[in-house]
Amino acid sequence: MTAATEVRDEMGVPEAWVELLRQQSAGAKSWLEMWRPYQSLLPEVDDFLQHKVRGICLLLKEPQPPSLLYVYSRGKDLYFFRGWPPLGDRVPKGKEEIWACLLPGLQQFYRELHDGWTQLASDAMGPLPVKDIGYLSDQDWELEPDEKAQLPFRLRDVITVFGNGGGDLLGLDITHGVRASESQALAWWHEEPLAPMLNKNFWGLMGAWIGGQVEDVDLAP
Template structure:
């Protein structure tokens, strides 16, 4: 695992059980400490997936089911003072794909989103504050919920597709953020000016958007699709 991880982040290191035990209790969540106190992989996996079920059992049931069957490695890593859990997930070709779940205790580093964060649906806040600050394919930092600092503010970009839209634009870029990235320029977007409606949009960089989608349905489905590539 470490050889693969260091291809993309040279300073990353796997932590031993003893190194994790020596961390300050305020550095990582209590459930992380519990996971890595276990010696047996089966017990680590059970404790980790229990945390997923406590936070997003309904919202990410397909993802949790896949992890239950195909999660084969769990490690904690450190780089430059930051901590993550690395998930080794087996795909249908018997390859192991590495996913990163960052530390939910990380500082909130997104000035534009901070203005709207209190309006964010409680289920999303729970994910980011209790489970992980993003969960995505490690090598590309995509095919998953991105870390807070990487959540895309649509108003920061030029979107050529706007000139080719078949219907008038139905979201406001100035209040829209992409929480899920597929690595090809497409996002699952929340427009905070429409937060009380069916509140997400599939925003494509080169195709017509799909409005009024259920946020978690798409997140759950697309995350699981990523596991199977």
């Protein structure tokens, strides 16, 4: 759905999204203003939104909440990033402990922009919805006790907020405090679990991963 006039109250579409569709109908790249607070944090994503996104539309698929699709292309094929409605003041039940550990800027992303923004086909390559965030220890990595002891962190002290769809994860190390800092991001390689990339800037690492995924997509007409 691309027309604001087609939206009905019972669909549960955020009013801010309806306004984005109205502005898009008038020729504006309406989504850019919504992302402006993250322009300097995620320059690769900003470049994608400015130059490669062809437009936005709504996806309505019960029983899921509505989502906002960002349309881009590679050759003759169309692809989509999907953004879920922002959380506002709500925190998903059972995720209160994880929420308290997230970066303030990431909390703002979830509260004001999208509760998850990932590729539609894979549900990956972007920040996961809060309900899907967990700990590295939630998965069985088939590591022996002596191998776990070699790691500079405990698996239960890493929050996983981003996956590449192939088993590699971007996480936040909360070993040294209740809340992670921006410089405590790490990349976890599923094929080389004993060689994680440590002490990286969270926004820089996330932007690089997303940017690499959309580097060769088409420029918007």
